[in-house]
Amino acid sequence: MALINYASREINCKIVYYGTGLGGKTTNLEYIFKQLAPGIRGEMISLATETERTLFFDFLPLDLGSVQGFKTKFSLYTVPGQVEYNASRKLILNGVDGIVFVADSQSEKMAENIESMRNMEENLSEYGLTLESVPYVLQYNKRDLGNISTFEELEVAINPRGVSSFEAVAVEGSGVFATLKAVSKAVLNRLS
Amino acid sequence: MLHRGTGNLVLTEEGIRAINNSLGNLVMDSGAKAALLLDKSGQLIAAQGETNALDTMSLSALITGSFGSNKAIANLVGETEFRRMFQQGQSSSIYMAQIVTHDLIAVIFPNSITVGKIKFRVDQMLDTLNQQMQAMYNNTPEAPFRAAPSAGPKLSDLF
Numbered sequence A: 001m002a003l004i005n006y007a008s009r010e011i012n013c014k015i016v017y018y019g020t021g022l023g024g025k026t027t028n029l030e031y032i033f034k035q036l037a038p039g040i041r042g043e044m045i046s047l048a049t050e051t052e053r054t055l056f057f058d059f060l061p062l063d064l065g066s067v068q069g070f071k072t073k074f075s076l077y078t079v080p081g082q083v084e085y086n087a088s089r090k091l092i093l094n095g096v097d098g099i100v101f102v103a104d105s106q107s108e109k110m111a112e113n114i115e116s117m118r119n120m121e122e123n124l125s126e127y128g129l130t131l132e133s134v135p136y137v138l139q140y141n142k143r144d145l146g147n148i149s150t151f152e153e154l155e156v157a158i159n160p161r162g163v164s165s166f167e168a169v170a171v172e173g174s175g176v177f178a179t180l181k182a183v184s185k186a187v188l189n190r191l192s
Numbered sequence B: 001m002l003h004r005g006t007g008n009l010v011l012t013e014e015g016i017r018a019i020n021n022s023l024g025n026l027v028m029d030s031g032a033k034a035a036l037l038l039d040k041s042g043q044l045i046a047a048q049g050e051t052n053a054l055d056t057m058s059l060s061a062l063i064t065g066s067f068g069s070n071k072a073i074a075n076l077v078g079e080t081e082f083r084r085m086f087q088q089g090q091s092s093s094i095y096m097a098q099i100v101t102h103d104l105i106a107v108i109f110p111n112s113i114t115v116g117k118i119k120f121r122v123d124q125m126l127d128t129l130n131q132q133m134q135a136m137y138n139n140t141p142e143a144p145f146r147a148a149p150s151a152g153p154k155l156s157d158l159f
């Protein structure tokens, strides 16, 4: 749910990067942080283990400037993908306005991607939400690796609704902003 | 538990004025540095006091997160939730409390003031804040943006 403040003419939206462990969610936020000027993005907070795995969440605030007279701000979050951290994943989804599902393109990760998608739907349902009610886009990450599923195979497996999907190499930044732009658009269109 | 679903939270000028008034009074009466009201998804609703030096967005995300993880701790010791939290620092501390709508108030105060005094003032204010937030949730959301076609092109220059 977006926070729409008519007193300060501000809109705040929450976007969550979801997906399997090591899929590249944190890498997406790190790239966005690096590329944007400090006036547009705030500091990035990562609550991570010593081995850089997300423990609770990453948080990156963005200030998109004025959209139709409203100062528009996005809070980007990632969830921890590791199976055992489901309680944290559920918490982060509270009040979500839009989702980027980051899939790991490696063939051997296909089953994990499908399970993570199922887990996401289950956690959304705890808040009375479904993939029909929350705008979301897909990112097929790690396209630089050799042993990957084809775009079509991924579409069939995890994109039955045919929402926007993007190939990405998040470590190099390719596809990262295309994905962010698509989810932003979907979220803001929901407000009109 | 209250869930917001996809409905948006619309903060009216009048509603925000009332909440700022409550938070402002709390800061004045207690001697606290700042008081923040956060919604349960981690976004800042309102803040009063010395907020310029504070990164209120990060504070909101982290306080909401720590409340969430403490709820999990509560469950492990047979409680449904902890409604209050207190973090003590060297020179200042934070007292946090949840209102019925599940939104949070966080008060940052110097250690020259006792936590008991802050707790007393915050607890006095909870009913009022709760009513003010309930009123906000009962607002009929209206679309802030004009129809989609005009929002579309504008977005391409965002990043």
Ligand SMILES: Nc1nc2c(ncn2[C@@H]2O[C@H](COP(=O)(O)OP(=O)(O)OP(=O)(O)O)[C@@H](O)[C@H]2O)c(=O)[nH]1
Residues within 6 Å of the ligand: A019, A020, A021, A022, A023, A024, A025, A026, A027, A028, A052, A053, A054, A055, A078, A079, A080, A081, A082, A141, A142, A143, A144, A145, A168, A169, A170, A171, A172
């Ligand atoms: N080859 C390749 N490696 C990538 C790509 N994107 C991310 N990685 C690497 O994959 C590893 C995991 O990336 P993270 O961004 O930490 O993954 P995550 O989804 O946040 O993982 P959790 O926090 O455990 O859920 C890191 O070593 C990244 O450098 C990519 O496009 N290609």
Ligand SMILES: [Mg+2]
Residues within 6 Å of the ligand: A025, A026, A027, A052, A053, A054, A078, A079, A080, A081
């Ligand atoms: Mg991560």
